[in-house]
Amino acid sequence: MKSTNLVLGMAVLALGFTSCKGEKEKEAEKTVESYVVYVDSLENLAPEDAKANWQSIEATYELKNNQAETALLDLKKSEEARVKLEASRTKYAALQAQIQAEIQAQTQAQTQAQMPNSKQQMRNALFGEGKIGEDMNFSWVNKDNILNVYQQFVNTVQANKDSYSREDWDEIKLMYEALDSRKNTVEKEGLTSSDNNKIAGLKLKFAPMYSLNRMGAKTDEMEEAKK
Template identity: 45%
Template sequence: MSNYIKLIFTVAFVSTTFVSCKNEEQEHAKRAVEEYNKYVDSISRIADSEALANWESIQIDLDKAKAKAEVSLERVSDKKALQSSVDKVSTKYDAYKNHLLAQKQKEKALRRKNTIRTALFGEASLTNDMKFEWVNKRNILTVYEDFIETIQENKYSYSREDWDEIKALYEALDSRKNEVEKEGLSNSKNNKIALLKMKFGPMYAMYRLGAKSDKNVK
């Protein structure tokens, strides 16, 4: 075999090998992107509660899948379409992540709200409409006393959002008091409640102003 023929054969072999490697890397990148997409699709079908409970491990696995896809793209020349797919999947994931974090924040706020209500009113039933139907002329003074005393003891620990919840509860309790007065609330109890109410306004104005927002704390 002449040197010229050998040269042609060698060039042809190298070119074929190069194309083969190039195609293999392209397929590898394509599979990595598909795996990343499938992973995001699979976690988005999980119930929010389950996803939040396992969020740390989910995020670690997803970061690995994304990194694998992005590294594989570095090895291919024709990556425009694949990069576009990765970007779309990442956008989908970010939307899902933001949704989960919003749900987490809502649950946290609800737990905090329930904690405050329990601290102020014990285990008494307090529905979302805050009608205070269990408050009557016999126990209303005690309810106000416990309410003000608890606030005084914890005034430095409340956030602005906590104070807003407390004010809403206070106003709802006052509405109930108007109903209880019609049931025959004694003047003695009414006067004592009036003194307690005089403590709330200044306390709310002063300590809410100095309180931090939950967002700032975060």
């Protein structure tokens, strides 16, 4: 009787073990399938949504990928499952490369859009960061600061005169004339004789510097074109 009970007990344990093993294998299959379905779902995601949520997508992918890799240990037909995993990984890698390239291109485009163009960079150097824009508005120049404005303008031109192109000199002349126009208004607002005389000296310094260097830049460009 004891022998019979022992055999029955062992049979029950074996059945329970088999049942438990079967459940673990089913869960493992579900885990692998969940990973495959997740990767497939990413292909149907709109590119803009994918880019906007890419960090979250990558975190979820890594989690499911690790879970699927662990689940292989509980599968009898692990090689078949691994083939499915590798196919999904290849699919994900292609999507990842595409999205990351688009994100990088978008970031570069935004950075370039935020950077001032060459003309604005020149305005910033000649007058101060953001003082003069496309509208060429000099209303901020008054009797108290106009001498400093001329001083910065002429000093900056002198420091960079050898690097300016003919187009740069044309832009400089345009801004110089706009500043001169503002000076005519400022003179009526109480510009002192002392500041006016100093400005006149700066103008005498600028005029020949502009003429000679613009001519030199034009000659250099013509020589370069011949080459």
